Amino acid sequence: MSRNFWVGGNWKMNGDKKVIEGIVEFLKAGPLDPAVEVVVGVPAIYLEYAKNLLPQSVAVAAQNCYKVSKGAFTGEISPAMISDIGVKWVILGHSERRHVFGENNELVAEKVAHALDSGLHVVACIGEKLEEREGGKTEEVVFHQTKAIADKIKDWSKVVIAYEPVWAIGTGKTATPQQAQEVHKKLREWLSQHVSDKVASETRIVYGGSVTGANCVELSKEPDIDGFLVGGASLKPEFVQIVNARK
């Protein structure tokens, strides 16, 4: 089964209109490999602005949303609102949501379920902390995070899993291709055993954590790495190189 390469740029809480115009410029200039699905995660307030400027081939993602469609939840946005402005993706369970804002597995899973039920595509993020890796708990942690989400997913066709070891995010310490491949392969085996062979072979599992123009080609050669979720480098022209890693 061939899985389309998928590259997401997570802008996090960065940028303003001027910066967005600059990013749009280098994305338009590309050229971006047309075989790659490209999605950029934009701060909520700029979703519509970025969507209107970006080339049609680049999709837009919200970076978070809540688990219900509307109500008294000050400061939150819902999947219904994201859809309403024509945005099709949402990133959920990012390590910053988990570790800065205290989101637990249960909340992340509820958000994933509701976003999918609302018709959005979801990037579901998982990943272990440094002390967990050093304590030999990587598999236990990522399987536990995946199970919480998997238990609530009815249709996997709109799900991308992002494996992002927390120790590699924004640190310049990328996982080696072998380290990332090992976890991706284990995750695929887990999906095969606990969901289905079809879901295991068709679901994109992308890597995130200090991906750059310099390391993306080696990472992209691994058979179970189906793309990237890129933070810092997605704000720079080198993002084009990362999109084209397999070209």
Ligand SMILES: O=C[C@H](O)COP(=O)(O)O
């Ligand atoms: O969502 C993206 C990840 O947090 C990776 O961020 P980074 O590429 O800046 O390490």
